[in-house]
Amino acid sequence: MSRAPHSAAYPALRLRRTRASAWSRSLHAEHRIGPQDFLWPLFVTEGTGVEEPIASLLGVSRWSVDGIVARAKEARDAGIPCLALFPNTQAERRSDDGKEALNPDNLMCRAIRAIKDAVPDIGILTDVALDPYTAHGQDGLLDASGYVVNDATVEVLIAQSLNQAAAGADIIAPSDMMDGRVGAIRAALEQDGHHNVQIMAYAAKYASAFYGPFRDAVGSRGLLKGDKKNYQMDPANGAEALREVALDLAEGADSVMVKPGLPYLDIVARVKDAFDVPVFAYQVSGEYAMIEASAAAGAGDRDALVLETLMAFKRAGCSGVLTYHALHAARLLNG
Numbered sequence: 001m002s003r004a005p006h007s008a009a010y011p012a013l014r015l016r017r018t019r020a021s022a023w024s025r026s027l028h029a030e031h032r033i034g035p036q037d038f039l040w041p042l043f044v045t046e047g048t049g050v051e052e053p054i055a056s057l058l059g060v061s062r063w064s065v066d067g068i069v070a071r072a073k074e075a076r077d078a079g080i081p082c083l084a085l086f087p088n089t090q091a092e093r094r095s096d097d098g099k100e101a102l103n104p105d106n107l108m109c110r111a112i113r114a115i116k117d118a119v120p121d122i123g124i125l126t127d128v129a130l131d132p133y134t135a136h137g138q139d140g141l142l143d144a145s146g147y148v149v150n151d152a153t154v155e156v157l158i159a160q161s162l163n164q165a166a167a168g169a170d171i172i173a174p175s176d177m178m179d180g181r182v183g184a185i186r187a188a189l190e191q192d193g194h195h196n197v198q199i200m201a202y203a204a205k206y207a208s209a210f211y212g213p214f215r216d217a218v219g220s221r222g223l224l225k226g227d228k229k230n231y232q233m234d235p236a237n238g239a240e241a242l243r244e245v246a247l248d249l250a251e252g253a254d255s256v257m258v259k260p261g262l263p264y265l266d267i268v269a270r271v272k273d274a275f276d277v278p279v280f281a282y283q284v285s286g287e288y289a290m291i292e293a294s295a296a297a298g299a300g301d302r303d304a305l306v307l308e309t310l311m312a313f314k315r316a317g318c319s320g321v322l323t324y325h326a327l328h329a330a331r332l333l334n335g
């Protein structure tokens with residue numbers, strides 16, 4: 001009887017050795033996650049004392065500004081460094097040109113000011129795109145054929161960015177995917193004296209089926225006709241994401257984002273390898289819903305699913321993750 005040949009290394013090398021006990025696994029962990037890795041997206045709505053649960057985003061609500069301030073305090077106390085704000089604009093304030101985005105007293109600006117007032121030590125990231133403000137649910141201005149026009153939209157995005165920066169936003173995050181907007185917004189911020197207001201570019205943002213619950217949350221799903229495929233990226237493309245990132249960095253982005261998250265970790269890893277700049281990922285609403293549905297169906301342990309997916313982002317090279325699980329995960333990790 002001949003025995004199976006050993007590899008040259010075995011049995012001297014047994015990779016299971018370091019996995020044998022919890023202390024050893026902890027000692028050998030290549031990556032760690034903590035509350036400091038999370039940005040927490042929050043949805044703002046009108047009123048006082050208002051909480052509106054979002055049916056397709058189980059466990060996530062829209063909050064009126066006072067509730068947003070309360071969430072900001074919870075986030076700070078849990079060690080989360082930054083919030084990401086999104087408004088649910090009242091229907092009567094939506095228009096084809098989305099001009100409510102430029103109102104210095106719009107929901108976003110009031111939320112920013114209230115947070116800065118009550119919780120000055122937490123960062124605020126604000127989304128720049130017109131979809132929460134347009135009557136048609138697209139991210140920009142439309143021509144007669146319904147096409148989202150690039151350069152005229154960029155002009156509005158500049159004004160939107162300055163409006164948010166004036167209210168106190170710390171990170172401007174253009175999510176619209178117009179060409180040239182990062183450079184244009186950077187130039188305007190500099191000119192207005194907002195030298196330390198950062199830009200986190202949604203650099204590689206895909207036309208994804210995972211955004212459904214978010215569109216419910218900001219109230220644009222029912223309004224949106226068609227899709228966003230002539231500005232958001234084709235899920236078939238990887239190399240093109242590197243071009244998008246290169247352009248946004250050249251135009252002055254301080255950090256870049258890949259979105260959605262889990263289905264696009266290959267993009268995160270390629271961007272990190274190619275540019276070695278701060279890379280963030282957005283674990284988007286549909287991903288959150290998938291994890292919640294999986295846990296509710298008994299297919300997996302919720303807390304374990306949450307922490308494993310968040311660790312995957314760190315392993316792929318992310319500096320941080322935008323996740324609706326931020327507060328829950330932070331509290332789990334804080335013990």
Ligand code: PBG
Nearest residue numbers: 129131175210211214284285286
């Ligand atoms: C708006 C925007 C979207 C998301 C973030 N900013 C939706 C879209 O592009 O249609 C999606 C976030 C999520 O699904 O959690 N431009």
